[in-house]
Amino acid sequence: MKRSPLAPDSFPLLAPIKGVGLATVSTGLKYQGRDDLLLMQFDEGTSLAGVFTKSATASAPVLTSRKVAENGTVRAILVNAGNANAFTGALGEATVHACTTALSDVLSIPAEHIATASTGVIGEPLDPDDITGFFHALGDQNGTASWQQAANAIRTTDTFEKGASVTLTISETEIGISGIAKGSGMIAPDMATMLSFIATDAGIAQDKLQAMLSRLTAQSFNAITVDSDTSTSDSVYLAATGQSATLESDEELAQFEAGLREVMISLATQIVRDGEGATKLITIDVSGAADDASAHRIGLAIGNSPLVKTAIAGEDANWGRIVMAVGKAGEPADRDKLAIAIGGVAITHNGQRRDDYDETPVAAHMSGDEIHIEVDVGIKDGRARIWTCDLTHGYITINADYRS
C-alpha cells in the first residue's frame, strides 16, 4: 500500500514512559513479513482508563476489556492485527479468555489485569493457539521494542505508523505522555476501527483519568470521520504508571490535560491523514450553533457528506453542497444567518452568495492539501471542530477489494 500523500515525513520521536515496556512479533496469522502482535507491559500500580465503541455488535475483546478498564488496574495490553475477533459468538469470548489466561501464566500477572484489542476481518473465528504460542517470545524481549515498532504492529490498511508525544514540566517534574494509534477506514463518530494506546508516567487517580479520557475523546477521536462507519472494535486506552510524579491539584491536572489533548488530537488527525484514499485533510469549524452538541452534529453532517467530500477531491469550491449538508443536519439553522467561508474567504451573506465573492483565492486554497471550512450558523454560540478527508477513487479501490 502506497504511503498516504498526507503522511508526515517520518515517525516522531516519542518520549520513553517509565514503567512501560513494549514487545512485538510476527504471527503470520494474516500478514507476512511484518509484526502483527503487540504486548504492552506496565509496572505494578498502573491505572487504566478506556473508551470503547458504542456498537451493538461490539467485538469480544471490547466486551471483555471494558471490565478491565472499569476495574482500573492494568499490567498488560495485548493487541493483534488481521482478525478483529468480532461476531465470533461465544467462541470469541473463549478466545480472549484463553489468551489472557495463557499470558497471565507466562508473565506471572493476574489475568483480570490484562486488556486486549483486535483489529481486522470481522466474523472469522480466531484460534487462540495462533496467538498464545508467541507469548514466550514476547515476554523474552523484556519490553525493549520501540514505539514505532509498536505502532507498526497494530496496522491493518494503515499506510504509516501513527505516534505522538509531549513532555511536560509540571510542579518541577518532567512528565511524558506518548501514544500510538491505528485506523484508516471505518472511521466515524463514536469512533471507528481505530485503536489508540496512550501511556504516561504521571500518577493520576483512576476516576480523574477516566473522566479526562472521555472528555478529550469527544474532542479528538470522536471528532473525526472518514466514511461515517463505526467499527465493532474501537478502543482508546490511557495508562498512567505513576512513576514520575503524582498529580493531584486542579492546576496540575489542567496542565496534564492540555498536554494529553495535544497528543490525542495529533493521533486523531493522523488517522484522518491516513483515511483510505485521502488526498486532502479537511478541518471544519462550526460556530454560532444552538449549542456545542448541535455544532458537532452540523460539522459531522458536512464531514460525512459524500457530495462535499467528492467536491473537495475534485478541488471544486462547491459551497452549495455545504449549504445542503447544513440543511440536512436536522439542527436549528436559518438560511439567512448562515455564513460560510472556505480558506478564510467569506462566501455567503443574507442567505445567498455575497455580491463581491471572488472564487479565485478559494480555488487556489482548494488545490492545496489542507482545506479549511468555516460555518457560522449565526444563532447562538455553540462551537465544534471536526476533521475529515476527501472521498476519492482510492477509497473505492481499497474497499471494493479488501475484506475488513
Place this chain on the structure above:
Amino acid sequence: MKRSPLAPDSFPLLAPIKGVGLATVSTGLKYQGRDDLLLMQFDEGTSLAGVFTKSATASAPVLTSRKVAENGTVRAILVNAGNANAFTGALGEATVHACTTALSDVLSIPAEHIATASTGVIGEPLDPDDITGFFHALGDQNGTASWQQAANAIRTTDTFEKGASVTLTISETEIGISGIAKGSGMIAPDMATMLSFIATDAGIAQDKLQAMLSRLTAQSFNAITVDSDTSTSDSVYLAATGQSATLESDEELAQFEAGLREVMISLATQIVRDGEGATKLITIDVSGAADDASAHRIGLAIGNSPLVKTAIAGEDANWGRIVMAVGKAGEPADRDKLAIAIGGVAITHNGQRRDDYDETPVAAHMSGDEIHIEVDVGIKDGRARIWTCDLTHGYITINADYRS
C-alpha cells in the same frame, strides 16, 4: 452520460390522465440541445397533495410551493432543470413570484394555484427573465407533450427518464395513475434531489389525498438512499383531477392506494437504478426489529454504509460489514439473535458464522445486478424495506466533476 446499466430497456407506456396537459421547451439556461422546462396543466377542480424536503436550507420553490399544496388546489406546476434556485436569498422567492405571476397572466389562472420545482446547481441566482420568455411557447402547445418528454425535461444527471403507471378498475370505472420522477445523486432518507410528479383522474378529498401521499412516501421515496445526502429541493406532488370517478368509500380508497403504492415504489426504485455510478440494485429487508421505525433506521444504516456499498461493488460477500452497520445503527439489537442472509442463503447463527455456511452460492448472487440482503434482528416484529445501490468509481467521477 452513459445510460445506467440498471436502467429498464425502455420508457414504459403511461396511461393518459384526463384533465392533465404537458408541455416542454428548451431554455438553453444550462443544457444545450434538450428540453429543460416542463409545464404541467390541470383542469379546474384538481386537488393537490405534496411532500417536501425537511432541509433547514430548503429552496425558494419548496418554501413557496408548500403553501400551494397546503391550500390543496392546483392549476399548473412549472419545473426547471439546471438551477435549483436554492440558497439564493430573498431574490429566490422573488424569482418564483415573478414566474408564477407571469404564468398566471399567460394561462389566465390564479397565481396562487401554481406550484414550482427547480433542480440543479445550488447558490446561483436564477433570473426570471431566463424562464418567463418561454411561457407563451409552453401555453401554445395545448398540453400535448408526452409523459416521456416531460420526464426528459426534468433530468439533471439522470441517465434515463423515469416513469410509472397503473390503470385500475374501481367500482366499474377505469382510473389511471401516471407519474414521473428525476433523481440520481444526493438521494437519501427524508428525500433527496428527487422530484416526482404524479397525476390521477380519480377524484379524492384533499385531506385523504395528502394522508395517502405522506404514508406512501415513507415506504417509497423515503426508503431509498444513494449517498445519504438530502437535497434542498425534494418535492413529491400528487394531483387528482377527478375527471374519471370520485372515490369515497374506504374500499375504493384502499384499492387506489394499492395502485399508487405500486407507481411510487416503481419510481423510487428507478431513482436508485439511476444512482450515480450504480451497477447493482440492493434491496434490504429488515425484520424482527424493536418496531418498524427501528427496522427502517437499521436498513438505512446498512444502505448508507460506504463499506457495505463498496463491498457489493467489488462483488465481495462481506457480511461482516453488515454486522458492523447493524451495530452502528444505534438501535436495539443482540449479536446472538441476529440472522443475516444474502441472496436467500443464511449466513449467521448464535452470534457467529454458521458452521455449514457455504460462500459459493452467495458469491454467485453477488455477481448479479440485483442484490438481496435480509437481516432478522430477532427481537420483536418491526419490519422495513430499503433500496440502495453500490458505491463505485463512477460515483466519484460524476461528483468530483459535476457542480450540483
